[in-house]
Amino acid sequence: MSVYKLNMEQLRNWVGRLIAERPVYGVRQKDERFVFGRLKKPEELRLDYDVTILPPKKYILPTRENLLAYQPGEHYESLWADEPFVLLGVHPYDFVAIRQLDLLFEREKPDEHYLRRRRAATIIVADVERASDNVFAGCVGTAVVKDAFDGLLTRVEDGYLLEVRGEKGEWLASLLESPSPANAAELSRRNDVWENNRRRLRKHELKVPPEQLGDLLRRSVDHPLWEEKARLCYSCGSCNLVCPTCYCFDVRDESDWSLDKGVRYRVWDGCLLEDFAMVAGGHNFRPTRAARYRHRYYRKGLYVPEMIGELACVGCGRCITACTAGIANPVEVYNRLQEEPHEDDAAE
């Protein structure tokens, strides 16, 4: 592990060299919000962003990704994308989400499309400078990450500290111009940033200890809250689509005009959408808004944790912001399940 000190000019020059080497996807302003996009020049980078509309997973699990090219009958050929690229300025909670996706796409039948893009990615995490309106990463242990990244940028008074790890980190460091190591005072300043972020990235206060959430949910299947909230649910899937840990997709085919060849591709899907659980024959096994609404909280708090041993909500707060109806706050849902135990459930 090495930590370097970069003043603002060194940072700008370093980002410029990254852009010259590889496609760099960093945070840019879009209207009044922020998005990850391809950087053409270092000046576009906004490390002082609060949160992006979509999470950076879109470069590893694209919103639409071609999986294979086919010709009807026998022939098909898998389509791969493994050109190296850099993800620059990923907030810790989004990085934790990508690490969770790594576990999920590696287990059982590994998803080679995901894994190839993931291996091609060099990920530079950036500690949060500006807290978004609804972030609660501090409650779920994702305000700070200490390992598994390739680079970590932290704002200090007159510049940034850059920590690099592993082979990809060495490549990042090799593009620094006259690198100077961070001194003890600067490292101590970085610890202050981390301490501060753990404390302040709590716009909502989760009162349920994450490790108790599974049991709470097992007791809450018939809780009236599901119906109450779902009454206002548009089934628009916005909470799914902005979520950094959601990973469900739909697979479709599209042929060209000749009908002799086409591509099979996948697109992001969402369990809140009405037809998500529609299967062949026209049966929908989650036909009500309440069943779909509840499912999402069980995925985040019970089902995925059973698979990977971690709470599958990283506290980015995007769903809270994206939900027009104002019903998608996981903290509010989990707190209420705890504070208002359902009578029937309690009697069991």
Next chain:
Amino acid sequence: MGKPRVAIFDFACCEGCQLQIANLDEDLLNLIELVEPVEWREAMSEKAGQIDVAIVEGSITRAEDEQRLKEIRQRAEILMALGSCATHGGVNKLRNRVPLEEAQRIVYGASAGMPHLQSGQVKAVHEVVPVDLKIYGCPIEITEFSRIIRELAAGRTPFVPNYPVCVECKLRENVCRYEYNEICLGPVTRAGCNARCPSNGMWCFGCRGPVDHPNINAAYDVMAKYGKTVEDLVGKLELFCSGEERIRG
């Protein structure tokens, strides 16, 4: 098996949807490789008898139109409703909100009594004859139309979204129009346009009509959260969805 014989018919509308088909340009050549156009008033003069696919554009407003549509239905294996006027009545249904005589007076003034201007309540195509497939939009999205034709030609069930515009809007990372304190109909409107209006700085007008089960109760309740009234919302919904039962809260 020969190419499917396809005919395009227009009723009360601006004919903008079939113009979209004409706008395929070079892909029009690809289209006629797949299907044989046998009747299409806007683009050719021939008339046909029995047809495989009838594409019907426009709303049904007069008794003679109903009769003509029923005859088309009898001639066709598959009947496809094209565009908002055909799929759910679209802007034409605004007329159903006022007494017919008043509507005629507003539109035609002193000429309102002329016999050739007489018409009745506006109907969508499925309110007169069974419809096998709907292609939504005002106008239709030509890329979606092309894809659906190819899927049909390949013998597959065409994919038509039954989720709201919000899905496509989020995937394009638009700032939500509600963050600008605008009423956007995206949350109740069927996607498929790739969130065309919100991606170009406007709220969704709801031209494609509602998803199968729009949560209109939510839409009404949510207005208060944004300092709006139900009347504000209804005013927006009625442009394209007048007479649409599913939008009545």
